[in-house]
Each structure stands twice: as structure tokens, then as C-alpha cells.
Amino acid sequence: MFPESLRFSVAKSVNQGIRWLLQTHGSAFDSFSSGILGLLLWVQGRLVSVPWWGYIVIVAVMAWIATRKIVPTLVLAFLPFFIGMFGLWGLAMETLALVITSVVIALAIGIPFGILMAEANLFADIIKPILDAMQTMPSFVYLIPAMMLFGLGKVPAVIATLIYALPPVMRLTCLGLQQVPKPVQEAARAYGATRWQLLKEVRIPLAMPSILAGVNQTTMMALAMVVIASMIGARGLGQEVLMAINRIDVGRGFEAGISIVIMGIVIDRITQGLAKRWDPNRR
Amino acid sequence: MTENIIEVSELWKVYSKKDINFNVEDEDMIESLDVSGDSVVAVRNVSFSVKPGEVFIVMGLSGSGKSTLIRCLLRLVDISWGSVRINGQEITAMNKRELTEFRRHQAAMVFQHYGLLPHKTVIENVAFGLKLRGVPKKERRERAAETLKIVGLEKWDNYYPASLSGGMRQRVGIARALVADTPLLLMDEPFSGLDPLIRREMQEELVRIQEELHKTIFFVTHDLDEAMRLGDRMAVMKNGEIVQIGKPPEVFANPADDYVARFVQDKREEIRKTDEQMAALATQPEKAVNNDVS
Ligand SMILES: Nc1ncnc2c1ncn2[C@@H]1O[C@H](COP(=O)(O)OP(=O)(O)OP(=O)(O)O)[C@@H](O)[C@H]1O
Ligand SMILES: [Mg+2]
Numbered sequence: 001m002f003p004e005s006l007r008f009s010v011a012k013s014v015n016q017g018i019r020w021l022l023q024t025h026g027s028a029f030d031s032f033s034s035g036i037l038g039l040l041l042w043v044q045g046r047l048v049s050v051p052w053w054g055y056i057v058i059v060a061v062m063a064w065i066a067t068r069k070i071v072p073t074l075v076l077a078f079l080p081f082f083i084g085m086f087g088l089w090g091l092a093m094e095t096l097a098l099v100i101t102s103v104v105i106a107l108a109i110g111i112p113f114g115i116l117m118a119e120a121n122l123f124a125d126i127i128k129p130i131l132d133a134m135q136t137m138p139s140f141v142y143l144i145p146a147m148m149l150f151g152l153g154k155v156p157a158v159i160a161t162l163i164y165a166l167p168p169v170m171r172l173t174c175l176g177l178q179q180v181p182k183p184v185q186e187a188a189r190a191y192g193a194t195r196w197q198l199l200k201e202v203r204i205p206l207a208m209p210s211i212l213a214g215v216n217q218t219t220m221m222a223l224a225m226v227v228i229a230s231m232i233g234a235r236g237l238g239q240e241v242l243m244a245i246n247r248i249d250v251g252r253g254f255e256a257g258i259s260i261v262i263m264g265i266v267i268d269r270i271t272q273g274l275a276k277r278w279d280p281n282r283r
Numbered sequence: 284m285t286e287n288i289i290e291v292s293e294l295w296k297v298y299s300k301k302d303i304n305f306n307v308e309d310e311d312m313i314e315s316l317d318v319s320g321d322s323v324v325a326v327r328n329v330s331f332s333v334k335p336g337e338v339f340i341v342m343g344l345s346g347s348g349k350s351t352l353i354r355c356l357l358r359l360v361d362i363s364w365g366s367v368r369i370n371g372q373e374i375t376a377m378n379k380r381e382l383t384e385f386r387r388h389q390a391a392m393v394f395q396h397y398g399l400l401p402h403k404t405v406i407e408n409v410a411f412g413l414k415l416r417g418v419p420k421k422e423r424r425e426r427a428a429e430t431l432k433i434v435g436l437e438k439w440d441n442y443y444p445a446s447l448s449g450g451m452r453q454r455v456g457i458a459r460a461l462v463a464d465t466p467l468l469l470m471d472e473p474f475s476g477l478d479p480l481i482r483r484e485m486q487e488e489l490v491r492i493q494e495e496l497h498k499t500i501f502f503v504t505h506d507l508d509e510a511m512r513l514g515d516r517m518a519v520m521k522n523g524e525i526v527q528i529g530k531p532p533e534v535f536a537n538p539a540d541d542y543v544a545r546f547v548q549d550k551r552e553e554i555r556k557t558d559e560q561m562a563a564l565a566t567q568p569e570k571a572v573n574n575d576v577s
Contacts, residue, residue, distance in 0.1 A: 183396055183397075187400070190357050190394075192383045192386035192416065201400075205402045
């Protein structure tokens, strides 16, 4: 057994810290919170203004651009139809709004930070353990403080989703930049490329497949987390799952689950296909 | 204006996994670097100078430090010791901005392994140096297209390097260096991947460009023929050191040591054989007709 005399608990100080944050910086969290909520509502407003068949068309077009094959395009375009048939269309839109908002913020933070990590080793050394923590910490652990700081509802859901979904795009951006072949970079330097030119003309374009793989992973993880986040009142498809569990209504849970799977498949195939189209190493 | 365009003195380059504070006076250190598996002394106390308009050849076995030496001239690797002056400017003392300017306007390099950008088309690759300098798109496209004609790739302008053969890629690399129009050309085995016919053509083209535009060319090659044909002077490297410098025929006639002698021996054999064959042909004229094809 670990000696009793060496016991030391941080639980109390963490609790105190959160309380202190709430008391002293509560208003800052509030305004931050309303900013995110504004963005979220704006996205949701755009999404619901499109009629249901509009999504079928959008998915069909994007699936065609991404895959250039008829059968996958038709299948992908037809899948969202099921969500509507289950009567879950509205909830799916709320989930989609949460995913899009979280992913946009995650990319806006993750790609620049990933670039910084590749450029500055010290920065990478500091950030990497933080990313490890973000990925391995059980999500319920930060769902609760997120709720305490940002109130119930969608904003803490976005924050928790960010914590969960941010690491892959950051890591893969950094990895992609580091894997750009040295001889190619050397040739660019030999012709007088500045650090910025090297990044813009050579490293980012060549890292693009890896960055887009990160975007894909981040999106998928955001979808998974948004469902969990309905536990703190984020609504959407997750709420339906939660309700079904509470009532032991297996059938209803199944419908909601299938709808989430459908969203996952459609988003995954489209982002992956687009990533492949973008690959600069045309062979 | 100094008389020499390239002036290298007491140049050392050590590749090392560890941070080292290299000092030429510290002989124990150099010895320990030589035996250590963590470091390679790739260029060892090299001094030479090149006059404007000269074609200076560097030869040597694989791993003798030729590519490293040419990299030092553009400071693409950190120089461990010594001085490199190009056009009177000490490049080891340049700051980042000066170095960028120098690379953009003073010297253009052809890489042994091409170093093309896989995400850019052939013509974008050729125009790349001009783009970095801020030449407007239309002008750089025109200049790149013209240079592509010189290397015979004008029809391939919109292909990506991946769909080109090795020799074609090498020619894209050559075009990229030519279009930069710098006084100094640094060429690391530029013709090694080409077939004999195109190789000969490119050599002639290089001579023409050199005579017309008075470029100074620093040229690394494995091929003694090429050295003899193109070079005004040549240096032979061994283990990072220059073991002999002179006009190619001199080096050929008076090798400084066994190493150089072995280097030129193949060539001598070849010449001796052709002489014998010629003699044989002279005595048997009718047989010569049958063997014409070979
Ligand atoms: N980036 C590097 N890191 C460590 N060692 C290197 C590096 N580049 C070259 N070397 C070493 O330096 C020595 C000289 O290499 P260099 O490439 O200059 O030879 P070379 O004369 O150009 O050979 P080749 O004719 O095969 O092109 C070799 O022993 C090589 O292993
Ligand atoms: Mg080499």
C-alpha cells in the first residue's frame, strides 16, 4: 500500500479554484459564453433555413465531388432520408449545428497551433503533454466544470467537444509539416525562400493530406462528443438516446443511434473524399 | 570587385548528432570526431578559388564530400569552420536577410536528387525561384516557358514531376537554375541521369550558355570525360579533402597520388584500347566494314 503519510489531495484546491474562477471572473465567462452561443445560433439559423430536400441535394453534390462514383453518391444522398423518416430531423439539425460550430472553432485554433508546434520545438514540447491529457482525460471529468463555468446547455457542450476533438487536427497538422521531405525544403531554401515562403509555398501544401486527415478525425470526434454532451443539456440526437435509455425504450434508442451513425458515415465519406481530391502528390 | 568569384579557405564541415564546438587547432578533437560513430567530417580543410567565367569541376568517389562542399557555398548546411567568399561577400557572416538575397540573386543550384516540388507543375517548378523574388506571374511564366525550350521540355509544362522520367526531372532542375539567371551556377551531377545523346546535347548547351553569358559554373561530376570536355580546372576530392587541383589534362597526365591515378586509370585504359583498335582496323580494313555497327 502507498504510505498514508504521503497522501496529498488536490481535489479540494481544484474545487476552490473553480469556485474562485466563478466568483472573480464570472462575467468574463458569461460574455465568452454568449459569443459562442451567438455563433451557434447563427449556424443553426442557417441550417434550418434550408429545406430537407436541400440537404439531400447538398449531400449528393458533395458526395459526387468527393467520390466521383455514382453508387456511393446515391447511397450517401439517400441516407439522410432515414433520419427524417424516424422523425428526428429537427434534432439532427441541432446536432449538426453543434458539430459545425465546434469543428470551425477547433480548426481555427488547431491548425495555427499545429503549425506553431512544427515551427517551434519548445512550444511542441509544452503542448504535447497537454494534448495527451485532453485525449485521455475521461470526458465526464471536464463536462462538469464546463457546466459550472458556462451554465447548462449548448455552450459547455461546445467547450467539452473542443477539448475532446481539438488534439487530432493539431497533431496531424504538426506531423504533416514535419514529414515534408528535407530535399524539397532544401531546394526551396536554396532559391531564397524565407521561412514564411517555405511554409506557404512548400510545407503547408505538402502537409495538406495530413492536415485534412486531421480535419476528418476532429469532425468525427466532435460528432461522438456532441452526443455525450447532451447529458449537460445540449439537446440534439444525444438527448433522444438519453431519453430512450431512461425509459428503457430500446427501439427509440436504436432509431436515434442509427441517425447518429448515418451522420457519421456521410460526414466521414465526404471529408475523406475531399481530402483525397486535395492531395497534391498527384501520381 | 575582387578577382575571384568564389574564394574558399580552410573550409571544414562536420556532420554531428551532438552539438560540438569545432576548432581546427584542436587536433585531438578532430581525431575523436573521425573515430566517433556520431559524426562525419565531410569537408576537411578545403581551400580553392574560382575566377569569373570559369568552369570549375569537382570529382571524387561517392561519399568524398562533393555535395557537402557545394551545399556549403550556399550555406545550406552550417559551416563548421573557415571562410567562403562569393563575389567578395563573406557568406558565413551574413544574417538571414542577406543570405536570402544572396541565394535569390547570386547563385542557382541544380541538385543531384532534383529537389523538385511535387505539388507544382513543371512550369511552376521552373518559375519557382522567380516567384520567390516577386517577379510578376506573367513574366515568370514567359521566362520559364522559354527556358523549358532550351532543355527540350516545352510540351511537358503542365505535367507534375511525378509523371516525368528521371532524366526529364533532372532537366527541369536545370531549367529552374538557368531561368534564375544568376552569375554563378552550382551543379551537382546535373547530367548523371541523362542518356548519352541528351547528355551530350546538354553539355554543348551549357558550354554555349557559358560562353554567351559568361557564367561561372561550379560543377560536380563522376565522369572524367565530362570533366575534360567542360572543365577549365578541376579538383579531385578524397575523404573530404582536395587532393589535387589543376587543368583537367594536367591532372590526367600527372596524377598527384595513387587515388587520383586510379581515378584516371579507367580513362587511360579506354584510350589505350581505342588506340589498339584503331591500329587493328588500320591493318584489316575489310573486317572494319562488318564491324561498323559496334
Ligand atoms: N545530412 C547529413 N548528415 C550526416 N552525414 C551526412 C549528411 N550528408 C552527407 N553526410 C555524410 O558526409 C559524407 C559526404 O557526403 P556527400 O553527400 O557530400 O558525398 P558526395 O561526394 O556528394 O557523394 P556522391 O558522389 O555519392 O553524391 C558522407 O560520408 C555522408 O555520409
Ligand atoms: Mg553527391
